[in-house]
Amino acid sequence: METSHHHEMPLVDRLRNETQAHHASVEALPCFQALVARALPPEGHRALHQALALLHQALTRAFADTSHPTLAALGAEAPSSHPLLEHGLVSGAPEDRLENHALIGALALGERMRSAAHREPLSLLGYHYALRLALFPLPGTTPWSGFAQRLEGLALEAAQEEGVLRAAVELFSEVRSLLDALHPPREHAPAWWLNRDAGGHPITTDLDELRAALRAAEASWEEFPYYAWRYGEHGRRFSWSDSAWLVTLGGQDEARVWKHISWLGGLLAGRGMPRLMLERHLLVLSRELVHAKPVRRQAYGVLGQVAERMAGERRRVIDDQELRMFGEDFDARVGLEWSQRLRGAGELLAAAVADECWGLAQAVPSLASWMKEPARFPSPWIHAVEETLLRARSLCRVRFPSGVAGRE
Template sequence: MSLAHALREACAPAHAELELLPFFTALHRGELPLRAYREYLVAVQTIVGALEHELTCVAHTRLTGLWSSDERKEGLLKQDLRALEEQESTGTTPVHARLPALELVSEIRRDAFRSPVSLAGYLYVFRGSSMGAAQLLRSVAGQFGFAEQGVAYLNALADEASSWKQWKQALDRIPPGSAEFQIVLEAGVTCFAGLVAVVAALPTNDRPWAPPRAIDLNPNAGFHSVATEPLELEAALRAGERSLTEFPYLELRYGGRGRRFTASDSAWLVSICDLEPDVVEKQILWLAGVLAARGMPRLLLEEHLHWLYEESCAVRPERSSQYALLLQAAGRLKEARLRAIAENRFAELVREYESRVPAEWLERLRGMGRLLVGAMADERAGIRGSADRLADWVCDRDLFPEMLVQAATRTLADAAKG
């Protein structure tokens, strides 16, 4: 069985489920509000932008003929969104709809890191959507009266339908039974499942959105309180994005789960800023210890608290005194870190690690030197096993070349001496 045929069969259940979701039902009936179409474009731009970025960063012979930079569509999606903004205000993107898209982005990034050929599976889904683009275009244009503005992305997709057969032939160069065949197959299934979650979260009417709960941000987080004020929640998510950008480790190791907990923890941290200062500090230090024991050095939370403070103050400056409790807790974490390893020595150890690692890997594992030294600082401060939990991943020879494993091992050994 060819890869394209195997993908079609494996993805068929999710594909059928996707087409029957209320969003598409409302669209084809002419009952979808404009803001819902906008949320769809925002979600697709988020995912397509990440996929295209990964495709430009990797080189793999199996991807030859499947994608080229002149096929980028993120710009078309941005163009459509600008056109909608000029037409009328459609409000802000609800968190409920955004998070599934961001979670799929996490899976794309982690899969690309582990095996670049997996991107062919994601491409199969988005390239294959060209086959239904013409019908979608007719529904959107008919309901909202669009001719060209607002449908640039759908127009481009519809134009690619004629070359779908040729594209599948290029994909089928990956031989059946190979490890790459299975990797691409699993990526396609992951992509379709992610899209089902994204579209299921999109609005289908103009009713106001209910404030999210922790379980909406992260099904594994339970029902504890989180920030529900829209501006605060947006700020919390932006702070989370900064953490994920500055420390790719979170996504590369934990994937969507790491992103979900970053979102729910951020929203929870903002929500506790109205408590007594000693209670806030105690709660944050407790969280830092729990995370460190699970492979996330306390340095991660220390840095995140600064970004959370900045983003929160930017949208609610009148609450800066409450948000300042986040900085106080970050200060306590820094004090504990520097008691374990002095500041000058900490910086020296990071520089030594970075001198042993090629520039390409320094970018892919941005911040890893600080995390390694931070993990050992946690260990020296009494959080047993924190360094080992990080080493379990960064010293995995199935993931990293020997040179990187040795650099991490030596840094941990040197940091253990203080």
């Protein structure tokens, strides 16, 4: 009985209730208290200003990208200037390099808002609520009233409401990490801001390159729903940090880049991600980079070349047309509902077999064990997986009679 009552609560009240604890933990931080007391050192103040400017800028762009009337109306409202954060907030965004690594987190959240605008547009309501209404409310104002009125006219499904709440909580926790690191100042490796588990590997800190890397990662997640389904939030952050590391290989000679990327491809294939996924990611990444910084076209070209070389290996076992056929055949076997739930599964299975033919022994087991889990998939799906692997493997024997398949 309790849950149905829970959902009868107006969304604006749910937002307030479910972000209350997050709000309190932000307000308890030394950085927030120093800000209110106007005692935040200039460099911390400047970094906070820049981070919020990046977030406002990204949210404004995300609103501009959507055609939803309520969202478009909200996006057109200019955020009022805040006494604690001085004027010109949106113009305070950095232009090229990030002088403070804490801004990397704000940048990642900004790109995520923009990809959310495509995937679940109404989640922008949650970001808007947290960033513009809840986090730094203007003294003596009640920003809720206008927002509550806008929400009243919206009939949201349960999943959409959850998306709005998730977005608000996400923004709170990202801003909390940011404030926590700004004052007293804490040093973290740049990659930490994308992925706490990434270790200290290098990533680009160039603003345009970083945005391109994040956009490419988000595009990969949109192309392969398998990523989100299997690896969740934790995996997404690895995609961000890996993508930002790949950018640093631009401009090195091809043999060296191939060595690095082959190593990564083998590692990921052994964890259930066929090299096809990396191949496609590299193509999108080099395109995004060239688009962001055309002057470095030549340097970024090496990523595209390596992707082509990887594709060349795969095509010697299963060419593009065969790959597509495996995909279509698999979809026909599992039926419309399941083929839409997990787009591209047939292609991934065939691609894993191609990796196996090139000597990556774990490529198939690491993918197939997950794809054949009866608790997750119905039996027609599991039969389709087995049939696809069988047929793809028969191609491998045809192509490599000389035992290349066993090579290390």
